[in-house]
Amino acid sequence: MPYRVAVVVSGRGSNLVALCDAIVADPDVAVVLVASDRSAPALLLAEHRGIATHRFESHQDPAEWCDLLARYSVDLVVLAGFLKMVPSEVVTRYAGRIINIHPALLPRHGGAGMYGSRVHAAVVASGDAVSGATVHLVDEVYDRGAVLGQATVSVQSGDTAADVAERVLMLEHRLLPAAVRAAARAGKPVPFDFS
Ligand code: GRF
Numbered sequence: 001m002p003y004r005v006a007v008v009v010s011g012r013g014s015n016l017v018a019l020c021d022a023i024v025a026d027p028d029v030a031v032v033l034v035a036s037d038r039s040a041p042a043l044l045l046a047e048h049r050g051i052a053t054h055r056f057e058s059h060q061d062p063a064e065w066c067d068l069l070a071r072y073s074v075d076l077v078v079l080a081g082f083l084k085m086v087p088s089e090v091v092t093r094y095a096g097r098i099i100n101i102h103p104a105l106l107p108r109h110g111g112a113g114m115y116g117s118r119v120h121a122a123v124v125a126s127g128d129a130v131s132g133a134t135v136h137l138v139d140e141v142y143d144r145g146a147v148l149g150q151a152t153v154s155v156q157s158g159d160t161a162a163d164v165a166e167r168v169l170m171l172e173h174r175l176l177p178a179a180v181r182a183a184a185r186a187g188k189p190v191p192f193d194f195s
Contacts, residue, residue, distance in 0.1 A: 003029045005030065005077075006072060006076070007046075007078045010081055010084070016042050019078070031046075032074065034053050036053075036055055060087055065087060065090040076183050083115060086138060091140055096188055097188060099136065101175065102133065102143055105133075105134060109123055110144075120161035120162070120164040123155060124161050131153055131164055135148045135150075148179055148190065149193070151175045
């Protein structure tokens with residue numbers, strides 16, 4: 001039986017695609033569901049790959065989440081560009097089984113409102129010489145759960161937020177599959193090495 005992954009999204013879905021591509025020949029892990037709070041491009045990408053999709057009627061309703069995750073026998077929930085909070089009842093029920101990818105080196109540049117280009121603008125504005133991506137466990141507070149793995153990129157003087165965003169995204173596309181593969185091997189999300 002493969003380890004069954006649900007990916008929850010709000011946007012374009014490049015991490016979803018990278019994850020699917022990375023595990024396509026791996027019999028031990030499968031993306032069985034993609035869910036979104038809105039009609040996101042990522043849902044179409046999932047449909048084209050023959051993956052079941054779900055648009056939440058109410059992303060704040062824990063029963064909708066729990067029914068859905070139970071229906072697809074989900075082992076792991078991956079937040080990949082999901083812009084809303086996971087209901088706290090779901091976080092409790094799936095404690096230790098929900099991970100998120102964030103486009104910076106948490107605990108720097110995380111928290112409510114820190115997503116997308118805002119993150120990279122903050123990196124540039126801070127004069128950081130290094131940025132990167134983080135995979136972490138999800139708890140009730142945005143971007144606070146235990147860090148499982150990180151990867152870094154250098155930030156050059158003169159880089160724009162868009163430059164940093166592009167570099168970090170390439171890295172995310174390798175970091176997230178590494179996190180999911182490590183989770184599949186261990187049967188739950190675990191700290192993993194990335195190099
Ligand atoms: C990524 O940068 C991810 O780190 C953040 O949201 C973005 C999603 O991008 N949480 P995509 O939809 O996977 O292309």
